[in-house]
Amino acid sequence: MAKSAEEVLVERSKRGDVAAFEELISQYEKKVYNLAYRLTGNYEDASDVAQEAFLRAFSRIREFRGDSSFATWLLRIVSNACLDELRKRRRQRLTSLDEPVLTEEGDMQRQFADSGDGPEQTLERREIQRAVQESINSLDEEFRMVVILRDIQGYSYEEIAAILDLSLGTVKSRLNRARHALKEKLISMELFSPKIVYTGGKGVNR
Amino acid sequence: MRCDSVRDLLAEFLDGTLDHREALLVGKHLERCPACADDLADLKHSIQLCASLGEVDLPPDFRPKLRARLLELVAEQQPVRSGLVTLLRRRFAQASLRWGMAAAAAALALVLAYNGFSWPGRQVPMVEVSQDTSMWPNLYALKIEGGQAPEQDKSSPEKPGLKEKPTWIIMKSRKENRKLIKTGTVDLEAGNAREALDQIARMAEELDGHIEVSDPANGNGGEPGPIVLRLPSDAFDQMLAQIAKAGVVRDQVLNAQDVTDAYIEAEIRLWFLRAREKWLVELLGQSHSFSQVLALEQELGKIREAIQPLSDQLAFFDEAASTSAITINLVR
Numbered sequence: 004m005a006k007s008a009e010e011v012l013v014e015r016s017k018r019g020d021v022a023a024f025e026e027l028i029s030q031y032e033k034k035v036y037n038l039a040y041r042l043t044g045n046y047e048d049a050s051d052v053a054q055e056a057f058l059r060a061f062s063r064i065r066e067f068r069g070d071s072s073f074a075t076w077l078l079r080i081v082s083n084a085c086l087d088e089l090r091k092r093r094r095q096r097l098t099s100l101d102e103p104v105l106t107e108e109g110d111m112q113r114q115f116a117d118s119g120d121g122p123e124q125t126l127e128r129r130e131i132q133r134a135v136q137e138s139i140n141s142l143d144e145e146f147r148m149v150v151i152l153r154d155i156q157g158y159s160y161e162e163i164a165a166i167l168d169l170s171l172g173t174v175k176s177r178l179n180r181a182r183h184a185l186k187e188k189l190i191s192m193e194l195f196s197p198k199i200v201y202t203g204g205k206g207v208n209r
Numbered sequence: 210m211r212c213d214s215v216r217d218l219l220a221e222f223l224d225g226t227l228d229h230r231e232a233l234l235v236g237k238h239l240e241r242c243p244a245c246a247d248d249l250a251d252l253k254h255s256i257q258l259c260a261s262l263g264e265v266d267l268p269p270d271f272r273p274k275l276r277a278r279l280l281e282l283v284a285e286q287q288p289v290r291s292g293l294v295t296l297l298r299r300r301f302a303q304a305s306l307r308w309g310m311a312a313a314a315a316a317l318a319l320v321l322a323y324n325g326f327s328w329p330g331r332q333v334p335m336v337e338v339s340q341d342t343s344m345w346p347n348l349y350a351l352k353i354e355g356g357q358a359p360e361q362d363k364s365s366p367e368k369p370g371l372k373e374k375p376t377w378i379i380m381k382s383r384k385e386n387r388k389l390i391k392t393g394t395v396d397l398e399a400g401n402a403r404e405a406l407d408q409i410a411r412m413a414e415e416l417d418g419h420i421e422v423s424d425p426a427n428g429n430g431g432e433p434g435p436i437v438l439r440l441p442s443d444a445f446d447q448m449l450a451q452i453a454k455a456g457v458v459r460d461q462v463l464n465a466q467d468v469t470d471a472y473i474e475a476e477i478r479l480w481f482l483r484a485r486e487k488w489l490v491e492l493l494g495q496s497h498s499f500s501q502v503l504a505l506e507q508e509l510g511k512i513r514e515a516i517q518p519l520s521d522q523l524a525f526f527d528e529a530a531s532t533s534a535i536t537i538n539l540v541r
Contacts (some may be wrong), residue, residue, distance in 0.1 A: 020278055054278060135261075175226075183220075
């Protein structure tokens with residue numbers, strides 16, 4: 004049977020061919036970087052974390068046997084590497100100064116430079132996005148991971164279960180809890196405009 | 210269905226992954242329970258906010274940085290081993306296994322000495338190579354006894370104060386003295402080989418490189434042979450990008466070799482030989498008997514003979530690590 008282009012690239016990467024590995028990961032680079040960015044909440048850490056993740060994937064590519072798709076295998080390595088880095092950084096932060104994990108102003112300007120909105124809408128959108136990112140950062144790492152994979156990157160439950168090496172049931176309950184936690188956080192940040200709809204006796208101002 | 214069990218199913222309800230029966234039960238509950246319906250609306254809103262977060266672009270330095278680190282990783286996996294450094298590592302590993310890290314340092318010292326030639330009443334120069342445990346394997350300490358200090362050493366922070374005694378300690382950081390030899394091979398498809406070759410030559414020149422080997426088509430329609438470019442290491446990535454513009458890249462192989470160990474070993478041996486050489490010259494100046502002079506000169510000749518290939522090897526490594534080679538195969 005003829006080998007697919009991906010299989011050839013995997014074989015070559017296993018022999019230490021950097022160019023083949025670069026080609027192999029080229030279609031996942033942006034996804035991985037964005038995953039790292041949403042997990043860490045800032046560009047600098049995202050770059051470091053994503054680089055670490057790819058380096059780990061390269062050094063362990065000989066372990067890839069084709070039991071799952073390459074994309075799933077890569078994302079599993081990447082998500083583990085990201086979580087390890089996050090935990091490491093959290094420990095460092097605890098022992099050093101309390102650095103904010105918030106997105107910096109400059110980062111946001113980069114992100115919305117081409118949104119085409121007027122300055123006011125841009126500012127408002129920027130504020131909202133910053134608040135959403137901040138809310139995501141307030142979740143535990145495991146919750147953060149499922150919310151990002153499902154609601155930002157759009158993976159299916161099955162894919163997430165394969166990537167995180169969890170049972171489907173665990174993914175479901177974890178995602179459910181993560182979404183509720185995120186929702187509560189967003190409400191507490193007054194990010195939802197007050198609703199006129201029936202509020203079930205909880206009051207109108209929320 | 211009770212509110213808390215509905216709550217557990219809301220996320221799935223939104224994703225449409227509940228089975229028909231469950232979805233029906235949740236739907237019914239939502240019709241009757243405004244609190245849960247409200248919860249659902251908030252959840253929906255929150256998910257929409259997440260989905261509205263745009264994708265960010267890779268920073269421009271992401272790929273070059275990653276490539277540099279990948280090449281380092283590859284180089285580490287296939288280092289050019291040196292006998293001396295390997296011996297040092299093995300000793301260290303054995304010692305630390307037996308007695309723990311702290312004791313390993315003591316067992317580590319490796320002494321280079323010429324036993325074949327001695328001088329009555331004078332200490333023979335000795336070189337002791339060891340590694341600092343705290344920074345191992347990135348640091349080598351070199352101690353030279355009984356000879357002369359190697360003159361050229363800028364990297365030696367320990368020299369002052371030791372001058373009176375004929376002992377020198379030289380620290381070499383493996384990391385700072387890292388020598389990587391990068392090589393690339395590109396299969397390039399070009400409509401007109403001649404034109405592509407000219408274009409590549411121009412680009413190489415702009416980047417301070419040159420064509421080392423070129424075997425253009427032999428007259429009418431013969432296959433052109435490979436072209437080897439040599440250019441400064443820093444220009445490696447830039448040149449690869451430029452080559453891609455001269456045609457269609459069919460295949461590309463990038464590689465790197467770590468020759469740091471071999472380099473450090475050659476340096477260590479060279480220092481030792483130079484120390485030995487000075488010592489002999491000094492003795493020669495004090496000798497008056499013909500047989501003594503003869504013996505010293507004979508020994509000196511041997512040392513100088515050994516110095517030459519070592520300095521050649523260092524020069525080769527320096528050249529190879531500060532430049533990189535790209536081989537281009539023109540294909541049709």
